[in-house]
Amino acid sequence: MVKAAGTLLECGLLAEEGSPEAEEDERLADAWGPWSPEASFFHYATRDVPFETATPELRQHLTREGRPALFTEYPEADRILLPRTPDPRLSAPLEQTLYRRRTHRSFSAQPVSLHDLAVLLGTVFGPAEFIDGFEYGALIRRTSPSGGARQELDAYLATPNVAGIPAGLFHYNAREHSLELLGEGFTHTEAGALCARQEGTDQAAFIVFVVAAWERMRVKYRHPRAYRVSHLNAGHLGQTFALAATALGLGPFQSAAFDDSAVEARLQLDSTTHSTLYALAAGHPTPGTPADTAGLKPSGKRPCATDNPGGVTTDPSDTP
Template sequence: MAEVLDAFTDWRTVDEAVECLPHEARESVAVVIPELVSRGLLLAEGSQEDTRDEALDARWGPWSPEASFFHFATQNHIYSEASGDDREALAAQGRPPIFTTYPEADRILLPRVPGRLDEPLGQVLYRRRTHRSFTSAPVPLVPFAALLSSTFGPADYIDAGAFGALIRRTSPSGGARQELEAYLGIRQVSGVTPGWYHYNSLEHSLELMAEGCTGEDLSAMCGNQQWVEDAAFIVVLTAEIERMLAKYRNPRAYRVCLLNAGHLGQTFALSAVALGLGPFQTGAFHDKALAERLNLDNVSRTPLYVLGAGLPEGEWASIPAGADMETFGLTTLQAKTTTPPARPA
């Protein structure tokens, strides 16, 4: 079967394919081909699927096939209420621990001084910028601890019926699963020995995963972006897969994990600004290296997003300049035509 498929790496007629398969009898190849077509493993040139593939290649370019497969394979999910029995079974599975803890780890209990998050939201929203330049002073422990509890700590608990109690944070989370855990690489926070930690949000403590963390480590983990060297700490948002999977069995739920990560990222950035820190976030990070450093298996616990902060070097020092008339001269403000792109058949 694989050999027959291999004969179709380019567009070929059945006769041409038979020529590529000298060990196979023409009759058996002729029987197998319609079967492969009916199962969607072979496409006919000019068919609807072929036209759609062509459009995908043209519009999604090098993102295809990895990203387009995930995107389209998880579209159009049919939502249905689980039956009573299913719900019970699901609820029984759906009670993995709501907190991740490492009871054997060395730990630092964080101060419970409430953070000063009383700056008007309008000011915080417009003051939030991605910072890439930091002073050499360590981040004080109180705002650091307040940032962790206000972003990742429990705000309260809901009664989720058969699922038991579930955590609510200051960010929303699909199904209140709160499957994302905060792991940290800490270089320069007062009172914290540089190292890699897990934030235990039940206890409001840092649990040591690995000793030692330098600016070079942080930069290497974040795609060698040099400015990350000066960050005081990074937060590695890590999905606890079982916590989500136990309730949501459909692969579309993975999208929800990514969306949840974005929500936490925004709450982190706004809280950091309100607490006088300069936040950033990056999609450029080395997943496997981070997992190794944090002693995560990268299967059941896997990094999804990296956030970070330091003390900002001047309010606007590292912020790119605003656009001027020259910049707008280089900008396509809107498409010349209003005709929407043709939809593939």
């Protein structure tokens, strides 16, 4: 045992009590607290990495045969083709939309229209244009940034209350602007069970689960720092979702509180190759809901003259 401990000490895997290394370990443990060791290990392991251009080996791998598909599709699934009607509400002034955005947690029983859902999905997750990526092949640009235009994030939907669509689970096919049926039937009760029973999930008209298809990112970026980038990409999509939903008169909320394995099992996903990163939801806000339902009192200040205080709820992290 003593010999083994000595070997581990020589290799830097153990620190002698009272040594500078041990004191530094204690300082880090105190600083990171309940996030250690998982978050602190990933944080420090992905700092100060070397950034390189594509090597000849990578370029060769990224031939047509080595590239993952540009779009995720379920060709055998029943599908609902979505309308492509533009919506003038998206032309609202940016300042107005920014200051109207709130996190909503209380929704009426009014279903969201198929038109509004189609506009929202196309605006957030649909291709804005195609890009010539040279050795990386054809790429797409969305209305949100994506590291390297990898677009590794897909939208999967639960639709308990959308007009013209049966309750169920779907994948949004961004190429053809359609919903591909993965499973029939979905209730607000199940939404609450999948999303930690947090407020709002048992009332929202629909929930979008943002899912990463890892190979699409990994095929170009080989360092685990790219895992950081995928989470940043999910945040970009979440903000665009919130602003677009606000412009359409819907109440959005975003959350990372969900049962990863249960969501992926329900969506029939391989949790090794795909991971759920974010849950985005929306519905029609309950009319007259005050702005202080989460225990917050309105300040009385309105930074935007066009802001509409009606039908707004907030959470403690999302003050007016």
